[in-house]
Amino acid sequence: MSSEHDPRNRLNDLDAREWTYALRSVISTAYPTRGPESFAHHLRRQHPSPKPPQLMAELIRFFTRQHGHVLDPFAGVGGTLIASSLEGRTAVGIDLSAEYATIYQAVCAELQIAPQTYVVGDARNLLELPEVRERPFDLILTDPPYAAMMARPKTGERRKRGRPNPTPFTTSAADLGNLPYHEFIGELCTILTAALQVLRPGGYLVIFAKDLQPTPEHHNMLHADLVIALRQVPGLEYRGYRIWHDQSQRLYPFGYPYAFVANQMHQFILIFRWRGDGKG
Ligand SMILES: C[S@@+](CC[C@H](N)C(=O)[O-])C[C@H]1O[C@@H](n2cnc3c(N)ncnc32)[C@H](O)[C@@H]1O
Structure with missing residues (x-):
């Protein structure tokens, strides 16, 4: 904890300078x-999209204090859980895949x-888990699937460069990453709304979201659709977003030489505060 910690600050252990730095709207990284410093990336890379623990650690430092308690309902190979350990917080992670749990242990x-508490199971049943109900969480920090993005066949340049094709997280019907877009948003919001029951009032819900390519039917701005859907939850306040610019993402010549196709080297970090009073 900083020596200049303001006693009025009950959210985190940062001083004013650290707090201000943590408000920069774009986090641009090359981990x-x-x-x-790779935090066993050679093991974690067996997952199609592991999150860098350093990135999760930055968020955990802002949204919790020392010994805070963190929930990740889509834990994968443990980006959030590793970061919680690094920052002296406790955490509970849930993931459908026993394989990812084993990689996390390694x-x-x-x-x-x-290891933090890791439950292999369906996040749709999270309120039935004693590990989740044990004590309230200070933060829900999660990186869910981005609809069926990973389960779709790769196109053009990505296929040429020999990326496995496609790379769903699991083949389970319970995997949110295998659902059509609008069904995915509904299921994700149901899970997150249930998780709010174990978040302390004043605690934060922080969600990663990556948009899909637009189609003639829909803009596919997943981050915007998630904000619209979650703003319906009474007691949950949308507070804004930050952007993670991942410098390790390759720049592809999508669309060349015919038409514009967007590259996405960033993800949205959506930030909600749980008032917990049901007044919306
Ligand atoms: C984007 S990944 C999370 C990666 C993680 N942040 C990490 O650092 O490894 C999303 C995870 O959600 C899991 N998942 C999908 N549907 C689920 C469900 N219904 N319950 C629990 N986990 C689920 C997938 O197995 C996948 O590992």
Whole structure:
């Protein structure tokens, strides 16, 4: 904790300067994928989209205090859980895949950190889990599937460059990443709304979202559709977003030489505060 910590600040352990730095709207990163600073990326990369623990750690430092408690209902190989350990927080992660849980255990062994609580199961049943009901969370930090983005066949340049084709997270029917767009949004909002029941009033819900390419039928701005859907939840306030610019993303010549097709080297980090009073 900083020596200049303001006693009125009950959200985090940052001083005014650290707080201000944490408000920059774009987080532009180039995290190493080798060596100790990669946090066992060689193991985590078996997952199609692991999140860098350093990135999750930055968010955890802002939205919790030392010893805070963090929930990730879509834990994967543990980006949020590893970050919680690094920052002296406790965490509970849920994921459908026993394989990702095993990789997370191997990562913890390599990094010599004690594993956080990891439940293999369907996040749709999270309120039935004793590990989730044990004590209220200070933060829900999660990186859900982005509708069926990973389950779609790759096109053009990505296919030529030998990316596996396609790369769904799991083949399970319970995997939100295998659902059509609008069904996905409905299921995700149901899970997150249930999770709010175990978030302390004043706690934050922070969600990663990546947009899909537009189609003639829909703009496919997943981040905007999620905000619209979650703003319907009484007691949940949308507070704004930050952008993660991932410098490791390749720039593809999509559309060349015919028409514009967007590259996406960024993701949205959507921030909601849970008032918990049901007054919306
Ligand atoms: C974008 S990944 C999360 C990656 C994670 N942030 C990491 O660092 O590894 C989304 C995860 O959601 C999981 N998932 C999809 N549907 C689920 C469900 N119904 N319940 C629990 N997990 C689910 C997938 O298995 C996948 O690992």
